[in-house]
Amino acid sequence: MRFSKIFLLLFVLGIIISMGMTNAFGHGLGSEIMLPVMLGSKFVTLEVSSSQIPDTETREVSLNLFDLDTGITLKDVTYFVIAKKGNEQLFEGTFQRDDGILLMYFVPTGSKQVSVEEQSTDFFGSLVGPNEIINVKGSTFSSGGLYSFKIIITTAESYSNIISPAINYDVGISIPDRTYYDVNDVNFGRQQLSVISYYDLINDDFSYEPLMKKVRYSMPFDWSEENIKQTSVMHQELIVPKTFGDLMVKSLSANVNDLSVADDAITIDDFSYEYRIVHLVLSQNELLQISNELQNPSNKIEFAMMPMEANLPLSTVTGNGQFRINLSWEPQNIESGSKTRFLFDIMDIFLLDRPISVSYDLSIIHDGEKLFQKSGVSTDSKTEHNTIEFLIPNYVTGPIMLQFENLDENSLASASLPVVVNRIEPNQLPTQISVPSWVKNNAGWWANDQISDNDFVKGIEYMINKGIIKTDDTPSGSDSSQKIPAWIKNNAGWWSEGQIDDKTFVSGIQYLIKVGIIKVS
Incomplete structure (x- = not known):
C-alpha cells in the first residue's frame, strides 16, 4: 500500500513537471478535479462540482481543497473567486472557510442585478455540510450555460499560512440548459423538440429540415487549441417526442460544422415511454481532430443530427x-x-x-x-x-x-x-401561399365547432377557384356527412392561430382533396 501511494505521488509529480505550469484548467463539465499542486510536503487538489437542488431552480457550486493522499479536506482556506458567464462578470469576492468548503447557491430571481449574501447554516446543517453558504441571486441564473471561475487560494491549514505563490485555478463549469422548439410537420403535425446543452447556451438558430429530416442548431465555441484542451467533453442531448415518426429511426448520424463524426458519438436512449433522448458526446480528441480539419473555424460549433441513409426500420x-x-x-x-x-x-x-x-x-x-x-x-x-x-x-x-x-x-x-x-413529401409543397384572412378565420371557427363543415369547405372552394389550392382530380359534390379526421380540425385551429404556416396547411388540404377525404364542388 505504501509503495502504491509513493508511485501515485511520483506519477502526479511527473505530470506536473512535464506540463511545466503553475495554473490548472478545466472546462465544460458539471464536476472537475483539478490538476494537483504541491503545498508544503503534500499534494493537494481542488474539486469543483455543480448540481441541481431537488425540486427547485437553484443550482449549487462547491469548492473543496483536499489532500490527494488522504482525501481529507484542508481547513482554514481562503478563496478569492471571480465568476463570469460568457463575457459578463457576475461577481467577485474573498471568502474564508474554516471547514475548507466554499458552497455557493445560484438562485434565479427577477432582478438583473447580481447580489451576493453570506448565510450561516444551523447547527444540524453544519454537522453534515459546510458552516456557511453564499447565496448568489439574479435573473442570469434562470438559464444554464458555461460559467467560468478564476479561483485563487491564498491560505490553507491555517489563516496565518500564506501560500506563496498562491494556488491559481481557471475552471469552467457547465450548468445544463434546456430550450424548447415547436416544429410544425406537414405529416406528423405539431411536435415539440428540445435540446439540453451541457456546455453553453444554444444560439437562436434552431431549425428542422423536413426533406432531410435534419435538426440543426449551434452555440458559441472557441475552436482554439488552448480552449479545447480545457474542454474534457462536449455533451448535447436532443429530446424527441415518440409521436414524431421521422426521427424514430433505428440509427441517427451527426455532423459538426458540416464534418461527419463517428457513429459511436451518438447514443439513443429510448427508455422513456414518451420521449427519445439522443446523446451526442464528443471527446477532447475528437474536438481537436475537427478543429484541425476546419479551414476557417468560426466562433461557434454547429450541430446537425439526422437519420442515416436508410430511413427504416x-x-x-x-x-x-x-x-x-x-x-x-x-x-x-x-x-x-x-x-x-x-x-x-x-x-x-x-x-x-x-x-x-x-x-x-x-x-x-x-x-x-x-x-x-x-x-x-x-x-x-x-x-x-x-x-x-x-x-x-x-x-x-x-x-x-x-x-x-x-x-x-x-x-x-x-x-x-x-x-x-398518404405521406406528403416536402418537395410537393407549393412555393408561395397567400391566404385571405377570412378563410383563416373560418378555419378557426370550424376548429371550435362554431361553423359547419360546409362553411369550412366554402373557404376551400374559394382557394381552389383562386388557384391557391391546385388539384387536377377533385371529387365532385360537397358531402357534410363525410368522416373528416379529427387531426384536420386540430391543424385548422393551429393554422388560424399562426402556429402552422399557410404553405403547410394548404398542402395538407390539397392532398386530402386529391385522395377524396375532403370533397368539394
Missing part, C-alpha cells in the same frame, strides 16, 4: 426497458385504400437485442379509433420477421399508431410507433 423500447421493437413496412408509401405489409422484430435488450419468442397484443389506431388488433407470439428467428397485412381504410390519412402491448404477458411491456398514411 423505426425503433423503440418498451416501457419496462426489457424489449426493443423494430418496425418497417412494404410498400414504403402507405396509401388509403391499399394493403400494407408491416414487418416487426421483438428483441430482448438484456440478451444484446437477440430476437425472442414472446406473446404480444398489437393494435393499429387512428384518431383514437382502433382499426386493427391481433394477438400472437413473435418469432425468435434472426432471418425472418413477424408480419401482418392490413388494408388501410379509404377515410384514413395522416398519422396512425402501431401499439404493442402486454409483451410476454407483462402489462408494463408496451410501446408505440407512428407511421403516416
Whole structure:
C-alpha cells in the first residue's frame, strides 16, 4: 500500500513537471478535479462540482481543497473567486472557510442585478455540510450555460499560512440548459423538440429540415487549441417526442460544422415511454481532430443530427426497458385504400437485442379509433420477421399508431410507433401561399365547432377557384356527412392561430382533396 501511494505521488509529480505550469484548467463539465499542486510536503487538489437542488431552480457550486493522499479536506482556506458567464462578470469576492468548503447557491430571481449574501447554516446543517453558504441571486441564473471561475487560494491549514505563490485555478463549469422548439410537420403535425446543452447556451438558430429530416442548431465555441484542451467533453442531448415518426429511426448520424463524426458519438436512449433522448458526446480528441480539419473555424460549433441513409426500420423500447421493437413496412408509401405489409422484430435488450419468442397484443389506431388488433407470439428467428397485412381504410390519412402491448404477458411491456398514411413529401409543397384572412378565420371557427363543415369547405372552394389550392382530380359534390379526421380540425385551429404556416396547411388540404377525404364542388 505504501509503495502504491509513493508511485501515485511520483506519477502526479511527473505530470506536473512535464506540463511545466503553475495554473490548472478545466472546462465544460458539471464536476472537475483539478490538476494537483504541491503545498508544503503534500499534494493537494481542488474539486469543483455543480448540481441541481431537488425540486427547485437553484443550482449549487462547491469548492473543496483536499489532500490527494488522504482525501481529507484542508481547513482554514481562503478563496478569492471571480465568476463570469460568457463575457459578463457576475461577481467577485474573498471568502474564508474554516471547514475548507466554499458552497455557493445560484438562485434565479427577477432582478438583473447580481447580489451576493453570506448565510450561516444551523447547527444540524453544519454537522453534515459546510458552516456557511453564499447565496448568489439574479435573473442570469434562470438559464444554464458555461460559467467560468478564476479561483485563487491564498491560505490553507491555517489563516496565518500564506501560500506563496498562491494556488491559481481557471475552471469552467457547465450548468445544463434546456430550450424548447415547436416544429410544425406537414405529416406528423405539431411536435415539440428540445435540446439540453451541457456546455453553453444554444444560439437562436434552431431549425428542422423536413426533406432531410435534419435538426440543426449551434452555440458559441472557441475552436482554439488552448480552449479545447480545457474542454474534457462536449455533451448535447436532443429530446424527441415518440409521436414524431421521422426521427424514430433505428440509427441517427451527426455532423459538426458540416464534418461527419463517428457513429459511436451518438447514443439513443429510448427508455422513456414518451420521449427519445439522443446523446451526442464528443471527446477532447475528437474536438481537436475537427478543429484541425476546419479551414476557417468560426466562433461557434454547429450541430446537425439526422437519420442515416436508410430511413427504416423505426425503433423503440418498451416501457419496462426489457424489449426493443423494430418496425418497417412494404410498400414504403402507405396509401388509403391499399394493403400494407408491416414487418416487426421483438428483441430482448438484456440478451444484446437477440430476437425472442414472446406473446404480444398489437393494435393499429387512428384518431383514437382502433382499426386493427391481433394477438400472437413473435418469432425468435434472426432471418425472418413477424408480419401482418392490413388494408388501410379509404377515410384514413395522416398519422396512425402501431401499439404493442402486454409483451410476454407483462402489462408494463408496451410501446408505440407512428407511421403516416398518404405521406406528403416536402418537395410537393407549393412555393408561395397567400391566404385571405377570412378563410383563416373560418378555419378557426370550424376548429371550435362554431361553423359547419360546409362553411369550412366554402373557404376551400374559394382557394381552389383562386388557384391557391391546385388539384387536377377533385371529387365532385360537397358531402357534410363525410368522416373528416379529427387531426384536420386540430391543424385548422393551429393554422388560424399562426402556429402552422399557410404553405403547410394548404398542402395538407390539397392532398386530402386529391385522395377524396375532403370533397368539394
